[in-house]
Amino acid sequence: MNDGNDTRDNDGTGDGLLGREGPPDEEELTARLLEEELRQAAAVLDPVPDELRQLAVEAFALRQLDARIAELTFDSLTDAIPVRGAMDTPRMLTFQAGELTVDVEVTGDGLMGQVLPPQPARIEVLAGPRRPGPVLTADELGRFTGDTPPAGPFALRLSAGTEVVVTEWLRA
Known part of the structure; x- marks a missing residue:
């Protein structure tokens, strides 16, 4: 009935x-x-290519329902004006979630960034459930560095106090 x-x-x-x-x-x-x-x-x-289907399943498995999504507001690959003669320039990314901003620079040597407003935070580099990425720590000024560059699709999960923010997924 x-x-x-x-x-x-x-x-x-x-x-x-x-x-x-x-x-x-x-x-x-x-x-x-x-x-x-x-x-x-x-x-x-x-x-749908099998690799893409697998990436979608892995991204879904890493979701955190109570996390806020940080929107990509700047990507130097698409938003920056190219500099003549510049080679191997770092990729600059800016993510925004409400009042929280995360600036990230990705190079062949790793990544570094800053959380704004400045605050200590735990940053996980997500690469998929079978390939856990490094966990980075932002200091009291919000600065963090990692010596392993992301490979393939990646996202960042930032935990600051009781707040959890996850960035959009990007391809390195």
Whole structure:
């Protein structure tokens, strides 16, 4: 029996509308069939690479539901004006989460950065559940360094006091 609070269809699949009673109407059936045909076409014509699927699963496994997401507000690869003749310039990143800012410089020798406003923090370099990255410590001025450059997709998880902030995932 469905009391109106159950989200399951009459067939128990759970893909129906909240509080909906009875079988799907013709329009809903047409939409479901079209969606299924599009899924099948995409799977054949443009399948998701196995590596990308695995990265998505790993990123999902590393989520922390109570963490705030720090938005990438500056990336020197896309936002900076190139300097003529400059070679091997460091990649500069800025992440913002409310009043908290994290500036990061990524080089071939590692990374360094600063948390603003200045405060002690624990920074984990996330690389996937099977490849735990280094854990860095920001001093009382918010400065941190790591001697291992990130390889492949990475994100940073910053713990400062009771606050946890996770950056967007980027490719090194």
